[in-house]
Amino acid sequence: MITEIGFDADDTLWHCENHFFETQARLEAILEHHAPREEVEAKLHDTELANVRLFGYGIKGFTLSMIETAVQISRGKITGDEVHEILMMGKAMLDAPVELMPNVRTVLASLQDKYRLSLITKGDVLDQTNKIDKSGLGDFFDRIEVVQQKEVDNYRDVLTRHGIDAEHFLMIGNSIPSDVLPVLELGGWGVHVPYRHTAVFERHVDDPPHERFRRLESLSELPALLTKIEQEGAADR
Ligand SMILES: [Mg+2]
CATH class of the missing domain: 3.40.50.1000 (HAD superfamily/HAD-like)
Known part of the structure; x- marks a missing residue:
């Protein structure tokens, strides 16, 4: 019984996961002039897996992992405006209905x-x-x-x-x-x-x-x- x-x-x-999926696609678009999309996706996944022990699961950890990925993929050339855009993407996820x-x-x-x-x-x-x-x-x-x-x-x-x-x-x-x-x-x-x-x-x-x-x-x-x-x-x- x-x-x-x-x-x-x-x-x-x-x-839930559709928001991550869509946001990841936007990150790949932002980083397109630094690396192909598949490379960004692979790097982001590796970064998320490595960070989960410290950040836990969820959007805040995902946002930090997106920024870390962007810095590494662009070899530090990501601009402040682009980092801001990534942060706003994370905030939009947290605020989504x-x-x-x-x-x-x-x-x-x-x-x-x-x-x-x-x-x-x-x-x-x-x-x-x-x-x-x-x-x-x-x-x-x-x-x-x-x-x-x-x-x-x-x-x-x-x-x-x-x-x-x-x-x-x-x-x-x-x-x-x-x-x-x-x-x-x-x-x-x-x-x-x-x-x-x-x-x-x-x-x-x-x-x-x-x-x-x-x-x-x-x-x-x-x-x-x-x-x-x-x-x-x-x-x-
Ligand atoms: Mg579930």
């Missing part, structure tokens, strides 16, 4: 009486909190957790603090490494809903070969999946 559902936020409840995925409110409303709902997101606390406010979805959730990482220990900590048994817990999100694998390892259910862009940190090639792993095309399919899992569980008993 599943009693508790954990929702990832970015690229699961609302669009939250665009919900289709049917999010309907799905959450249909589940909230039957299950306890958690929002579990990683990243910059201020940015994540602002997005939750802007989304207007906060009231659907019994618990909201902004964590620094989404690894096994982080999920174990959340489940322990709230007295949730992993086998009654289902997590849904767009990232196999962050939303699915750690929860499967703890004995819960992991549901993957792919998004059209995947962050450099979240790439994963193979599906986990696990009986509690599921994939959905969209969040709208979650209520039907829960019904199916319950029916299968009842048939097994």
Whole structure:
């Protein structure tokens, strides 16, 4: 029996990575006279990966990594105006309205009486909190957790603090490494809903070969999946 559902936020409840994708394209355009776009993209990804330990996830770290990339790619020739433009691009991302995925409110409303709902997101606390406010979805959730990482220990900590048994817990999100694998390892259910862009940190090639792993095309399919899992569980008993 599943009693508790954990929702990832970015690229699961609302669009997020598209902003990174579009901003990266603008950075590549700014730096076009210094290096080809592919080189800028590769350098930015390497810089982001190297910096995440110090900056954490999120737009502020991404903005600093864009500036570092611009300085290195241009061999220090990037102008103050161009650095300013990159900063403004980062600020625009932080200030962007939250665009919900289709049917999010309907799905959450249909589940909230039957299950306890958690929002579990990683990243910059201020940015994540602002997005939750802007989304207007906060009231659907019994618990909201902004964590620094989404690894096994982080999920174990959340489940322990709230007295949730992993086998009654289902997590849904767009990232196999962050939303699915750690929860499967703890004995819960992991549901993957792919998004059209995947962050450099979240790439994963193979599906986990696990009986509690599921994939959905969209969040709208979650209520039907829960019904199916319950029916299968009842048939097994
Ligand atoms: Mg996500």
